[in-house]
Amino acid sequence: MQASRGMQAFRDVVSILIVIVFMFPLFWWGLSSIKPYTAIFNKDGPVYFDFQPTGQNYAVTLLGQSRIAENLESGGTFGAGGGSSYDSRQTILQSILIAVGSTALTIVLSTLASYALSRLPMRGKQHFIFWILSQRFMPPIAVVIPIMFMFRDMQLLDTITGLILAHTLINIPIAVLLLKSFFDDVPKDVDEAAMIDGATRFQTFRRIVLPMVKGGIAATAVLCFIFSWTEFLLSLYLTTSIRTLPVKISTFVTSTGTEWGFITALGTSAIVPSFIFILLVQKHLVRGLTLGSLKD
Amino acid sequence: MATVTVRDVVKKYGELQVVHGINLAIGEGSFVVLLGPSGCGKSTLLRMIAGLEPISGGQVLIGDRVVNDVHPKDRNIAMVFQNYALYAHMTVRQNMSFSLELRNAPKAEIDKKVAWAASVLNLEPYLERYPKQLSGGQRQRVAMGRAIVRNPEVFLFDEPLSNLDAKLRVQMRTEIKELHQRLKTTTVYVTHDQIEAMTMADVIVIMRNGHIEQVGSPLEVYDRPENLFVAEFIGSPSMNLIPGKIDLEAGAPRFVSSGGTPIALAARPGLTHGQPVVLGIRPEHTHIDATGELSSTVAVVEPTGPETHVYFAIDGKDLCAVTRERTTIAPGAPLRLRLDTDQIHIFDQATGRVVR
Numbered sequence: 001m002q003a004s005r006g007m008q009a010f011r012d013v014v015s016i017l018i019v020i021v022f023m024f025p026l027f028w029w030g031l032s033s034i035k036p037y038t039a040i041f042n043k044d045g046p047v048y049f050d051f052q053p054t055g056q057n058y059a060v061t062l063l064g065q066s067r068i069a070e071n072l073e074s075g076g077t078f079g080a081g082g083g084s085s086y087d088s089r090q091t092i093l094q095s096i097l098i099a100v101g102s103t104a105l106t107i108v109l110s111t112l113a114s115y116a117l118s119r120l121p122m123r124g125k126q127h128f129i130f131w132i133l134s135q136r137f138m139p140p141i142a143v144v145i146p147i148m149f150m151f152r153d154m155q156l157l158d159t160i161t162g163l164i165l166a167h168t169l170i171n172i173p174i175a176v177l178l179l180k181s182f183f184d185d186v187p188k189d190v191d192e193a194a195m196i197d198g199a200t201r202f203q204t205f206r207r208i209v210l211p212m213v214k215g216g217i218a219a220t221a222v223l224c225f226i227f228s229w230t231e232f233l234l235s236l237y238l239t240t241s242i243r244t245l246p247v248k249i250s251t252f253v254t255s256t257g258t259e260w261g262f263i264t265a266l267g268t269s270a271i272v273p274s275f276i277f278i279l280l281v282q283k284h285l286v287r288g289l290t291l292g293s294l295k296d
Numbered sequence: 297m298a299t300v301t302v303r304d305v306v307k308k309y310g311e312l313q314v315v316h317g318i319n320l321a322i323g324e325g326s327f328v329v330l331l332g333p334s335g336c337g338k339s340t341l342l343r344m345i346a347g348l349e350p351i352s353g354g355q356v357l358i359g360d361r362v363v364n365d366v367h368p369k370d371r372n373i374a375m376v377f378q379n380y381a382l383y384a385h386m387t388v389r390q391n392m393s394f395s396l397e398l399r400n401a402p403k404a405e406i407d408k409k410v411a412w413a414a415s416v417l418n419l420e421p422y423l424e425r426y427p428k429q430l431s432g433g434q435r436q437r438v439a440m441g442r443a444i445v446r447n448p449e450v451f452l453f454d455e456p457l458s459n460l461d462a463k464l465r466v467q468m469r470t471e472i473k474e475l476h477q478r479l480k481t482t483t484v485y486v487t488h489d490q491i492e493a494m495t496m497a498d499v500i501v502i503m504r505n506g507h508i509e510q511v512g513s514p515l516e517v518y519d520r521p522e523n524l525f526v527a528e529f530i531g532s533p534s535m536n537l538i539p540g541k542i543d544l545e546a547g548a549p550r551f552v553s554s555g556g557t558p559i560a561l562a563a564r565p566g567l568t569h570g571q572p573v574v575l576g577i578r579p580e581h582t583h584i585d586a587t588g589e590l591s592s593t594v595a596v597v598e599p600t601g602p603e604t605h606v607y608f609a610i611d612g613k614d615l616c617a618v619t620r621e622r623t624t625i626a627p628g629a630p631l632r633l634r635l636d637t638d639q640i641h642i643f644d645q646a647t648g649r650v651v652r
Contacts, residue, residue: 189381192348197395197442198369207394211385 033057033264040260057265061088086262088269091248096273097160098235098244099228102167106224107217109168110175115205117176118183119191129177136173144237151238158239166238167228175220182216183209218281225277229270245270297482298359298449299324300345306353307340307506315340315506317354322499325480327473329493332503333529339454341503342486346375346452358450369398374443375452378459380435382427382442388414389423392441399446413441416475433464440472444479451476453485457492469495490530494518502526524648527576527641533605535576536615539645544569551575551642555611557590562637566651573651576641579605582617584625588634594627606631 031048032040039051059065064087116122117129147166148157156162186209194204210217232246239247249266252259300322307315315337322328330338343349345356347368355362363371374395383391389410396406414420417437427435436456443451453472457465473496476483487493493500494514502509502517502525510522521527527535540553542561549567551559559575561567584606592608592615599605606617608631617633625631642651 187379187381189377189379190383192346192368193375193377193381193439193442194383194394195348195368196346196371196373196375197446198398199394200369203398208383212383214385 029264030268032260033268035261037261057261058269060086061262061266062092062269064089085251086259088245088248088266091243091245092269092273094160094242095229095245095270098163098167099225099273099277101160101164102171102228103221103224105164105168106171106175107221110172110179110220111210111213111217112205113172114176114179115183115209118180119188129180132173132176134173136170140170140233144233147234148237156238158242160242162238163235163242163244166234167224167231170231170234171224171227175224178220178223179213179216182213182220186212221281222278226274229274297324297480299357300450300482300484301357302341302345302354303357304354305341305344305351305356307337307344307349308352313352313506315344315352318506318508320501320508320511322482322484325482327476327483327485327496327498328501329497329499330484330486330501330503331490331493331529332488332509334488335505336503337506338486338488338501338503342452342454342484345450345484346373347371371450372446372448373450373452374446374448375454376436376439376443376456378455380427380439380459382435382438384427387424387426388419388430388438388441391427391438392445395442395446409445410441413445416444416478417441417471432460433468436460436468437471440475444475447481449482451481451483453483453487455487456485457487458489465492472496490532494530502529504529520650521576521641522650524574524576524643527643527650531578533579533616533618535578535641536582536613538575538577538610538613538615540573540575542567542569542571542573542642551640553611553613557611559590559635559640560637561640561642564642564652567642571651572645574643574645576643577635577639579616579618581636581639582615583634583636584617584619584623584631585634586632588632590633590635592631592633594625594629594631597623597625597627608633 034053034055034057035047035051036054036056039047060067067086117125122128151157151162151166154162156165190208190212191204194208195201199207230246231244232250235244235247236250243251245266249263249270252263252266300320302318302320302322304317304319305315306313306317318337318341320328330341332338340349344351345358347363347366351364355364357363358371358373383394386394392410392413393406396409401409410423411420414423417440419434419437419441422430422434422438427438430438436459439456456472457468460468469492472485476496485492485496497514499511500514500517501511504525510517510526512520517526518530521530521535524537528537538551538553538557538559540551540557543550543552543558544567546558549561549563551561551573553559553575590610592610594606594608595614596607597604598607603618603620604623606619606623606625608615608617643649644651
């Protein structure tokens with residue numbers, strides 16, 4: 001059906017409105033991060049573009065300048081309070097390490113597991129798969145205290161390794177389940193053809209099936225990365241000196257006030273690594289990698 | 297090249313037995329077709345020879361070696377699958393060289409063999425393409441190329457042509473047969489298409505419900521079916537079958553249909569008076585002849601070009617006559633028919649076995 005011109009215009013307007021509604025928080029976030037302190041808190045209502053943009057918030061959180069120095073430069077428009085705990089360079093590094101580490105570990109473990117679950121015979125397989133998924137039903141808050149005690153005994157508290165393990169633990173069920181469905185989409189005939197061609201089970205997995213589910217692995221990796229990047233609860237309980245970004249940002253709510261400038265600056269910066277990661281895997285995020293393997 | 301021997305092979309899925317003690321000897325270099333309706337166990341048998349299904353009982357030998365517990369990769373066989381099962385992320389060249397690479401063959405040898413296979417199968421222009429850039433027939437040829445580069449002892453084909461359109465199927469049929477005549481590799485080919493079986497096979501193995509019904513050359517199974525199932529399954533249009541009884545007391549032996557129509561028979565020692573039997577006669581041995589002893593009415597006329605199928609009924613059984621002559625006969629017209637007496641098959645009703 002061909003929509004009339006008026007109808008088409010109406011649809012365009014509606015979709016643009018919807019996009020504006022959903023993009024506004026992100027826009028406001030980014031905008032606030034370049035506002036001076038006085039423009040964030042304005043007694044006459046919100047300030048949109050009527051301010052002198054500043055990089056001060058970024059300078060403090062990303063470059064580690066002290067706020068006192070910033071205040072001296074800007075003539076005291078930079079809010080009260082001092083201290084150097086707003087420097088987040090180390091936090092970003094640690095967050096990247098933890099997210100990349102747990103994503104890599106999750107992918108390695110769950111591709112192996114889900115290939116096995118997809119291909120090998122196993123008694124009670126359905127129950128086992130359900131059990132794996134059921135791990136995800138449980139809210140992390142229910143287990144965070146026990147995990148904390150276990151981590152303490154294993155010397156994993158406040159270590160990057162510990163957080164990588166914790167995030168992997170939460171990610172594995174969903175990754176196994178997702179990847180299994182991708183492996184299930186690759187016909188078993190392909191495995192059989194490879195084995196008749198002379199491949200062992202592992203060679204079949206490594207050289208034939210794995211490349212065929214590349215797209216699925218990329219999609220799963222994105223999900224795992226984003227989870228780890230934004231995870232708050234476990235990171236909060238299991239660390240004291242190591243801070244991931246969400247935990248660090250939460251410390252900007254202080255007894256002397258909420259540092260919206262730093263929160264928005266760090267929040268906006270935090271989008272960038274996820275964005276880069278997604279760009280990196282995006283070229284693998286194509287459907288139909290098994291296209292041509294089969295009849296049609 | 298090698299022989300393949302199947303001894304008392306049984307396949308069970310839990311309590312369900314699907315292959316019941318099959319024995320089969322496949323000669324070196326022969327082209328054997330396993331033919332049967334779906335669910336007859338032919339693919340299962342092929343997969344047991346390939347090592348893709350565990351064998352529940354009996355033995356499979358390739359050459360003199362019992363291969364029951366040998367991994368498929370060590371059986372030196374090659375298989376072509378119904379859906380091709382190509383490696384989608386590899387080019388045609390990589391698809392074909394994969395098995396050689398796994399065997400650590402030297403680069404020069406791989407190149408030589410892939411080039412040879414490509415020339416045999418007319419795939420030279422497509423070596424750097426991916427499977428998704430190929431047509432169905434080309435993909436099928438890649439699957440065959442993947443099989444022949446290794447020079448295996450046995451080729452296994454699992455309904456390789458059933459996904460192709462009719463014209464391509466006929467073409468590939470000829471190509472596979474040519475390939476076999478050229479390479480002389482022992483071949484086991486599974487199909488449910490009797491034309492494929494008849495045209496390609498040296499030996500046809502007709503299977504039903506996990507049993508072998510008959511083994512023989514294409515013309516043997518066509519001309520001398522051992523039982524009703526084979527008689528009905530082979531041939532298109534299929535054999536005319538009329539149930540009735542044997543009458544030996546009227547002098548010359550004759551068959552009397554359940555509706556009372558008598559048909560003269562040649563003498564054969566196996567007959568007993570009153571025996572309930574089924575008379576079988578191929579449509580091409582059923583002639584439209586004004587002097588014929590049977591009479592009926594034309595129901596449907598199907599011209600196919602080279603021949604015309606004329607359908608009619610005798611005692612309520614729908615039957616067919618095939619004539620190669622142009623006929624002006626029309627539905628509803630009266631019809632007289634003559635049967636070639638020496639081409640009549642008699643099957644025992646109780647056992648289904650042929651009586652000779």
